[in-house]
Amino acid sequence: MLIRIAMAGTLLATVPAVPAAAAEPAPGRLVSRAPLARKLWLPGTGRAYQVKYWTKDVRGRAAVSTGAVFLPKGRAPRGGWPVVSWAHGTVGVGDSCAPTRAGRSARDIKYLRRWIAQGYAIVATDYQGLGTKGVHPYGDGRTEARNVIDMVRAGRRTTAALSRKWVVIGQSQGGHAALFTASTAARYAPELDYRGAVATGAPSNIELIAPYAGPIVPDLGLDGLVTYFAYFLAGLRASHPSLRVDRYLTPAGVKAVDAAERLCYDAMHERVSGLSIGAMLARDLNVPAFSAAIRSAIEVPLDGYGAPFYVAHGVLDTDVPLPLTYKLVADLRARHRPVTFKAYPGADHSANMFASLPDTLPFVRRLLR
Incomplete structure (x- = not known):
């Protein structure tokens, strides 16, 4: 396309038009939505979807991620089901490892069924690069946090049955992602109603x-x-x-x-x-x-926590040594951050998820009132 520039009726120049830069897709915007295969449903699920959605990659550029939306059985309460955004632990970095392709571990299924039974919808990102273009930037907390938050946005675009109220819960790699999410959620997605977080077995320091x-x-x-x-x-x-x-x-x-x-x-x-x-x-x-x-x-932020969050760790954890978490909690408390912490005797890296449930279930219930 050409633009002709003239002054007082005299043609001065003919120059090529510069096309306007295409706007980046809004984070959380859906690329696609489809029913999730029944074999991938969590126990207690009433409806489930597999989605592709826009988020951001490690350099802050628009990128596509995948994930799943699980709705409890029955009719949604007024205002919609409160939302748990689940940040999964280490599965790998290859596309075939994405939970919406490979399924979830028996441990995670057992754990998540406890949350859906509470009447919470679960949205679960695969993380950018797992099942989508590029290598998943494993351990990059800011990228994973954006993926977790944008999954809530995508879930609400998938179905009107989801509330604005949400929390993040994560284990291991996902616990690390949950802490990053907790430090940035309110600023990154102010249109949502972020209430708090639970991080179990989270690596730090x-x-x-x-x-x-x-x-x-x-x-x-x-x-x-x-x-x-x-x-x-x-x-x-x-x-x-x-x-x-x-x-x-x-x-x-x-x-x-x-x-x-x-x-x-x-x-x-x-x-x-x-x-x-x-x-x-x-x-x-x-x-x-x-x-x-x-x-x-990977450095866990010490600032930005506007809502309460719970950090749980197993005393017998040999994946993520407990002293690293002691230092994190001490640093957070020194800055008067709203953290609740408990170490669980007799629990290792995975058992900590279940040992902490008698504390984390009521903790989240209070947040989502």
Whole structure:
């Protein structure tokens, strides 16, 4: 298209028109909605949908994510079902690992059925990059938080049966995402009525330790550590190509991170059996650019918490050591944040989810009144 510029009847120039920049899709806008396959329903579900929706990626650009919406049986109360936005734990970073494709673990199904039985709708993001374009930026809390929040928006666009009132609940990787969500939800989505959060088994303060990883690090005896580390490096390699992550890896490390891009948790855990973090690394990670990237991705915010939130941790957790959470809670309390914390004796990483239910169920019930 050409635009002719004239003055006092004299043609001065003919220039090409510059097309207006296309507006980015609004976060939470639906790309598609379809009934969710019955085999993927949670017990107690009355209706369920699989959705694709717009959110943001690790660089803040518009990106598509997928997720599921579960409605309880029966008729919605006046104002709609209160919403639990579920942030799932580690499943992998490959597309085939997305819960709307692979299904959910027996542990998560057992846990989520307790929440839907309370009369809450559950919206559950797969996270951006899991089942959609790109490698999932595993452990990047800000990206996961946007995915979790935009899933609430997408759920409300899917059905009018959802209330504006919502909370976030997450376990492990999802607990980390829930904390990031809690620190930003009210600002990121002011049109919603965010009430609070529950984070179980959430990793924190990893940025204080991870930069000191290097070839001399021995096997630390923590469950799943090498698997989590490989997933994190796979996400970092894709989202921060300037780091040239492979330069820090041994041949065995490169193979492990390559495998992490496609293998889901159980297969990946078996794949790295006998491999230590030290055996993966050819160089120390304690260099400014790498340390900054780690901190930017995983450092749990200490500010922005306007609503109450509950942090639960198992004393016997060998995936995420309890002392890291003690430090987080101490830092939050020093800043007078509205955090409730309890450590559960006899509970490991997964058992903590169920041990905390007698406390978290009434906690959320009060929030959603």
